[in-house]
Amino acid sequence: MEISYSKGILLTHNGKKLLIDPEISKTGLAIPTIVTHAHSDHTAALSNNSNTYTTPQTIDLFNVSQPKKNARKIMTKNFYEPFEIEDFEIEFIKAGHLLGAAQIVVRCGNESIHFTGDFCPEPLITVEGADIPKDIDITILDSTYGDNKIHFDDRLNERQRLLVWILSTLKEEKNPIINLAHLGGAQELIRFLNLLAPKLNIYVHPKISIINDIYMKYDVNLKYHILDENSKIDTASVILIPRAKSNLEYVKDSIEFSRDKVKIGIVTGQSAKYGFNSFDFTSNLSTHASYEELLETALKIQPSQILTYYGYPEQMAYSINYTCDIPAMELKNCNSLQVNKIKSRETVKTDHREYFNNTKTDNIWKDWY
Ligand SMILES: [Zn+2]
Ligand SMILES: [Zn+2]
Incomplete structure (x- = not known):
């Protein structure tokens, strides 16, 4: 599989494509699409794309919260019921955060990619906490609050x-x-x-x-x-x-x-x-993972590589790389990353250090960290 950012998360395998949480609707009728949850910054695909998959709770929440938009040809899948779209084996696992919110695990041959979407590890009152998937090669981590200057109280x-x-x-x-x-x-x-x-x-x-x-x-x-x-x-x-x-x-x-x-x-x-x-x-009561929870999640999953996405992706990648010792970089900076190359950790770590050297990030953050 290959991962890239294309107004959403784009997975490719042998020319077949899968798109997750696209930011725009009408991304091309042929591309199967997944929507993680009902918050409006994630639901563009529900209004216009055919061949879109999400949880039943998400469709129900979407239909009442954005009633003017038409959810069309949406396929619903429950948590922990793996299904196949072309070459991809997909499973929705619980993300916490909001009723029906899913993290996405995609497997293809012996390769596995995990996207947290918006998530909350701690169990809330109305939803359970986010699950930790096993045997993941690459985690794409939502870093909405991934800045160590942002502190949530207990x-x-x-x-x-x-x-x-x-x-x-x-x-x-x-x-x-x-x-x-x-x-x-x-x-x-x-x-x-x-x-x-x-x-x-x-x-x-x-x-x-x-x-x-x-x-x-x-x-x-x-x-x-x-x-x-x-x-x-x-x-x-x-x-x-x-x-x-x-x-x-x-x-x-x-x-x-x-x-x-x-x-x-x-x-x-x-x-x-x-x-x-x-x-x-x-x-500051939040249904998002805090900075500390993001790091804990990275440590628990232990993927070979983390790609950070949204909010504070650069800061989060930096923190994960140096405090968790897991190679991490911003998703938007990775151009068609191949999962099979990631499976050997050393190569990517070198690439990652190069990335920081190139962007002079180390100098910028000398005081920050
Ligand atoms: Zn959300
Ligand atoms: Zn969001």
Whole structure:
């Protein structure tokens, strides 16, 4: 097999092609395509490509979250049920992160490639943790938060801190309004509050409730109300909205709203990077792997080579190379990498050092590391 980046991850074998998470739709009707999960930056192929494969949960989430786009001719495959497309034997394994999110393992002869997609090793409340595949030659590692300057707090502590903020805000006779990811993050918080503070009345924006319906279809029990003009906001009410300013307008249109009667918080991994100072409360609770979790994952899988993709690919490749002693480089810099050549570790390690020397990365990061 050969790996290259072509507006997505492109695997080639004897002229046959397989594309994973393409960034654009209509990538050529003949190329079979895989979509890892329902977040909109990964789903371009679901709207227009025929011959596309994903999990049933992903299709359900896509259809409610992007209703104007038409999912056509999509084949669904369950986790741990290997299937074949031309020369490729493919298996979806759990990625954590979001309901239905899959990591992809592709085998071809004695060669194996693994793509994490967006993933979270730690079990969350509504989804299990990401699995560690065995006997992998090359792992393509999503490095969304792969920078050692971005630090996530422990998820257990972060959830507790959020709960304490909600309860103390209510005690001040104010209602917490929380901005968070409507696809995944909201369901995590609702389930957490249902379990730890069952007397809270959780009101959600309609964009969140349509996602909740899909989680409940797959047996994640969520108790909440839909926010509208009839909502009776009381001293035990928390409001959840998707992260966009326009959604606060929806709250103002729905209920009697006064800025000194509410406190506004935001939950996003991005707050580990940016201040979000205009909010009364921020939490970096994330459904993505942290920097440390990315390194741990690399060490557990022990592939012959890691290719980093998205976010901080150069920094992550550098960290993996020097702290895990596994050759790593940015996917976008590898031009038709052949898996059989990778299987012998020494050759690639040399190539990789050359790559860093060529780009003078060592000098740039002398202080950084
Ligand atoms: Zn995602
Ligand atoms: Zn993503």
